[in-house]
Amino acid sequence: MSGDHIVALSGGVGGAKLVLGLSHAVAPEQLTVVTNTADDFDHFGLRVCPDTDTVLYTLGGLSNTELGWGRANETWTFMKTVAALGGAEWFNLGDGDLALHVLRTEALKSGQSQTEVTAAMARSMGIAAAILPMSDQFIQTRVNTPHGQLAFQEYFVRDRCEPQVTGFEFDGIDSAVINPLLLATLEGPVRAIIIAPSNPYVSVDPILAVPGMRAAIKASGVPVIAVSPIVAGTAIKGPAAKMMDELGVPSTVVGVAEHYRGFIDGLIIDQQDATAAADIESSGMPVWVTQTVMKSLDDRIDLANTALAFADQIAGRSQSL
Amino acid sequence: MSGDHIVALSGGVGGAKLVLGLSHAVAPEQLTVVTNTADDFDHFGLRVCPDTDTVLYTLGGLSNTELGWGRANETWTFMKTVAALGGAEWFNLGDGDLALHVLRTEALKSGQSQTEVTAAMARSMGIAAAILPMSDQFIQTRVNTPHGQLAFQEYFVRDRCEPQVTGFEFDGIDSAVINPLLLATLEGPVRAIIIAPSNPYVSVDPILAVPGMRAAIKASGVPVIAVSPIVAGTAIKGPAAKMMDELGVPSTVVGVAEHYRGFIDGLIIDQQDATAAADIESSGMPVWVTQTVMKSLDDRIDLANTALAFADQIAGRSQSL
Secondary structure (H helix, E strand, C coil): CCCCEEEEEECCHHHHHHHHHHHHHCCHHHEEEEECCCCCEEECCEEECHHHHHHHHHHCCCECCCCCCCECCCCCHHHHHHHHCCCCCCCCCCHHHHHHHHHHHHHHHCCCCHHHHHHHHHHHCCCCCEEEECECCCCEEEEEECCEEEEHHHHHHHCCCCCCCCEEEEECHHHCCECHHHHHHHHCCEEEEEECCCCHHHHHHHHHHCCCHHHHHHHHCCCEEEECCEECCEECCCCHHHHHHHCCCCCCHHHHHHHHCCCCCEEEEEHHHHHHHHHHHHCCCCEEEECCCCCCHHHHHHHHHHHHHHHHHHHHHHHHC | CCCCEEEEEECCHHHHHHHHHHHHHCCHHHEEEEECCCCCEEECCEEECHHHHHHHHHHCCCECCCCCCCECCCCCHHHHHHHHCCCCCCCCCCHHHHHHHHHHHHHHHCCCCHHHHHHHHHHHCCCCCEEEECECCCCEEEEEECCEEEEHHHHHHHCCCCCCCCEEEEECHHHCCECHHHHHHHHCCEEEEEECCCCHHHHHHHHHHCCCHHHHHHHHCCCEEEECCEECCEECCCCHHHHHHHHCCCCCHHHHHHHHCCCCCEEEEEHHHHHHHHHHHHCCCCEEEECCCCCCHHHHHHHHHHHHHHHHHHHHHHHHC
16 A cells, blocks of 8 residues: 555664665654664673664664764773673673663563564654564574574674675574564555665565565565665675675675565666666666765765655556556 | 681671771781672662672772772763663663673573672682672662661662661571571681671671571681771761661660670770770770771771781680680
């Protein structure tokens, strides 16, 4: 059903850039962001939710733009003391960041859902968009390597994405329930569903793997537009290109198109990859070529508007059929 | 049995001053500090142990001498973020301090005992003295007031000791087990047992209320010396004098002597209270008058040496009987 509401699927830093653009391109109340929770993990007994928190910090204007992750004006006294006490140092938790993990862990233990906790934090940050964890159940990405399985953050942070990947599993996904608020949103009038330029394997795939997610998105009947996280054969951020190489998939926009084929209605690729557009279109997938590398806020808003225009064009095309 | 080992019973800041003096007056390996754990509490889902941590920070040379509590070089980004998120602000947890609470909570959940956690932290701080929580069980002081019962930290921190007290209860004390390492220490050769100038009602009494504690101390057969936390009718720190007034006990060294009568073998009082010495001695309790107000490290060491000399004198006196 067509309407004004936008649903975006996002991982962490890369996806959150486009999400910020979308929050400016439409009224923030018209934006629902579905966050990947499969890289959530328990560290020091605290529930840490990197992708959800990155979206919170980004929309709340609290991001650390120097580091490229975490909170602005962060201090690190906790980690220094952890080190002095001989505690695990491989995952950096800023002192301010820690407040989210501590309060969240306490709230979850008291019986609140991840959705409720996230909504309360968003409210206190003055965020009007809805930020919805994909599911309230605890799901954990496991990275398969030739030398065994790694927990995602072990692979991603501790081992700096160095191990070769042979595949992924999402522990707990079979018994996970799609976020009920998202289900209700997808049943209401929606204008477009945007897959942000996040890692297809470990940010977007877990969201799509939640039982009922693909069906609910498809049933909404609105265009699903993905923005390629791969530009000129490399990932702007993170291990997406390296993963594609190791999985034997071309680490190109063509590889991204193949990955999402059958599910998305259009792919946005960067102008640096313009020569690949014809190839992808000839296989039946509409392509929009634009600048997808987002440096400024204007870049983010421009890409958001482009994604919405592309979705509207595809919706119009299918209506005229 | 007489020996070189010293056992000190301590609450927080006031007691820790004398404990620091004792750690200089004898070889630190000859010092066992028994800490009050009845003001431990769970905050934000984290186990906070104010007295034990104060002793750790004091002996580890990590105390915040400006604030008079907490850690040196502390930052407060966690609390600022908690406030921004609408979390409870009444109990201040510094960013570095938080590391102890987080690591401790995780270790306790994994099955370690409070004693083991404390020993590991002491080791990492380079502390050679043994710091023993009075019990590994969770005991909580409740403060009775005319308007109902308060958890200790609610009374002490949140309500700034303003409510009138009518008495105290130590939740969990009946099923608590005396720290087995302390029991072993008390069975070995001991030179003296020193009750630091801590609050008699909420710091020392909980220690003495652990089942078997008084008997084990008495069975050691060595002098028990208390240092009065009341000087010239007021407490150097904390609500001891106010509590005595409210409980109808004279808030004087005589009141302290009465409180410990039958258990201690000698009381050290400040020179400002010298005129009370005769009164207390006439009732059969040996008294030593000295400077008990500890401003410098030398003051701490001097008072420690005085307490040990007093204990030795009393031990000699009873041997000569």
